[in-house]
Every structure is written in C-alpha cells, then in structure tokens.
Amino acid sequence: EEQEEDVLRELRLFLRNVTERLALDRRFKAFTKPVDIEEVPDYLIVIKKPMDLSTLLTNIDEHKYVTVSEFMSDADLIWQNALEYNPDSDPMDRHIRHRACALKDTVRAIIRDELDEDFDRVCEEIKESR
Numbered sequence: 612e613e614q615e616e617d618v619l620r621e622l623r624l625f626l627r628n629v630t631e632r633l634a635l636d637r638r639f640k641a642f643t644k645p646v647d648i649e650e651v652p653d654y655l656i657v658i659k660k661p662m663d664l665s666t667l668l669t670n671i672d673e674h675k676y677v678t679v680s681e682f683m684s685d686a687d688l689i690w691q692n693a694l695e696y697n698p699d700s701d702p703m704d705r706h707i708r709h710r711a712c713a714l715k716d717t718v719r720a721i722i723r724d725e726l727d728e729d730f731d732r733v734c735e736e737i738k739e740s741r
C-alpha cells in the first residue's frame with residue numbers, strides 16, 4: 612500500500628546516494644561502466660554475471676531492489692568479478708584487486724554506518740509479504 616511505496620522510495624534514494632558516491636571516487640573509475648568487451652574480448656567467457664556501478668543505478672531506477680541485501684548481492688559482484696578476472700601477480704592485476712578490495716570495504720562501511728536497522732527490517736518484511 613501507500614506506506615510500503617513510501618518506504619521503497621526512501622530505499623531507492625538511499626541506494627542511489629550510496630552508488631553515486633562510489634561512482635565519484637577516482638579509485639573506482641574502472642567499476643563505473645561495464646567492462647568493454649572490445650577491449651577485453653574473453654571477459655564474458657570468464658565472468659558469468661558482469662556488474663558495474665551504472666548498471667546498479669539502472670537497476671535501482673527499475674525498482675529491482677526491495678531490500679539492501681538484494682542490492683548488496685549485485686554490488687558484491689563488481690569486486691568479486693574483478694578479483695576473479697584479475698588473479699595474477701602482475702602489477703596491473705594487483706592494482707585492480709587493490710581497488711576491488713577498497714570497493715568491498717567502502718560499501719560495507721557505508722551500509723554499517725548509514726543504514727538504520729529498523730528501516731532495513733521494514734524493507735525485509737515488505738519483501739517477505741510479496
């Protein structure tokens with residue numbers, strides 16, 4: 612009902628704010644757009660579920676997420692994919708893995724510091740009721 616739509620609207624505002632702050636961080640520039648298949652032809656052979664910050668924003672606008680944990684599952688794909696595709700010891704792989712780990716830690720710190728657990732619980736209850 613109306614109150615539920617008010618809660619989900621507030622969830623979308625929170626998730627957009629988090630995602631836009633990540634996209635503004637220069638460390639995460641490589642994560643702002645889908646990996647360019649022209650530049651990385653074998654990417655989709657290795658990575659089955661690509662994800663990036665612009666796709667997160669599109670998903671938010673398309674009302675894909677009813678809970679923060681659904682958003683986190685997609686957000687986690689970004690750094691998990693980067694660790695999986697860039698496993699080697701060469702400096703380039705190490706550099707993208709370092710940024711992937713920074714992304715993982717930054718997302719978790721923002722959610723821990725800024726997500727009200729009562730609000731999160733209301734979202735989880737809306738999800739269960741659907």
Ligand SMILES: Cc1noc(C)c1-c1cc(NS(=O)(=O)c2ccccc2)cc(C(=O)O)c1
Pocket residue numbers: 641642645646647648650651692693696697707
């Ligand atoms: C993410 C990701 N996961 O695997 C890789 C590899 C990356 C990744 C993707 C991008 N952006 S891009 O796909 O458009 C591109 C790839 C190669 C040359 C020029 C552009 C950049 C970087 C980077 O380190 O700069 C890394």
